[in-house]
Amino acid sequence: DGTITDHVTNLMWQQTMNEKMTYEAAALYANESKLGGYSDWRIPTIKELFSLIIYTGESGGEVAKKLYIDTKYFDQPIGDTSIGEREIDAQTWSSTKYVSTTMKGDATVFGVNFIDGRIKGYALIKPKTKADNKGYFRLVRGNEDYGKNNFVDNGDGTISDLATGLMWQLADDGETRDWQD
Numbered sequence: 001d002g003t004i005t006d007h008v009t010n011l012m013w014q015q016t017m018n019e020k021m022t023y024e025a026a027a028l029y030a031n032e033s034k035l036g037g038y039s040d041w042r043i044p045t046i047k048e049l050f051s052l053i054i055y056t057g058e059s060g061g062e063v064a065k066k067l068y069i070d071t072k073y074f075d076q077p078i079g080d081t082s083i084g085e086r087e088i089d090a091q092t093w094s095s096t097k098y099v100s101t102t103m104k105g106d107a108t109v110f111g112v113n114f115i116d117g118r119i120k121g122y123a124l125i126k127p128k129t130k131a132d133n134k135g136y137f138r139l140v141r142g143n144e145d146y147g148k149n150n151f152v153d154n155g156d157g158t159i160s161d162l163a164t165g166l167m168w169q170l171a172d173d174g175e176t177r178d179w180q181d
Contacts, residue, residue: 003036004073009051010143014041016075020134023093023109023124030139043095044140046110047147050119052138059116062086069114076114077136088115091122093135103127111135 057068079089108121
């Protein structure tokens with residue numbers, strides 16, 4: 001039905017993204033989407049989007065080699081070289097805005113580049129033309145608590161994350177080790 005469900009995060013994703021759009025157009029699109037018969041679609045946070053990264057991807061400079069998203073499930077466009085884009089010009093934006101500004105005072109949103117594996121900020125306005133910048137948006141729905149820190153100190157040297165069910169060591173032992181150790 002055009003959706004992919006992740007049973008680990010309990011998030012449902014849009015399988016195929018539409019063409020690039022402005023941040024404002026994407027927010028309107030998410031609000032109006034009825035994909036799969038659901039009406040609660042949203043632009044994902046950077047933590048939600050990060051959950052889709054496949055770490056076996058392979059970067060090839062400006063050329064798509066092995067994508068950083070599971071292409072058995074997701075359709076991932078690459079940049080349109082026929083209009084002067086590089087293959088890596090296919091960033092997927094999140095709803096997470098940078099709390100300050102970047103470059104020359106530009107408002108910025110975080111995103112993932114599933115072509116080359118980078119997570120970084122993307123300007124909402126094109127610096128040279130001052131026109132609205134455009135990116136890809138993969139809508140998500142479901143578990144709105146995913147990626148939110150909900151930590152509890154267990155009082156025994158461990159911290160539990162109630163959002164994920166993971167338990168973490170509170171502090172390391174202060175010893176330096178190489179990878180093998």
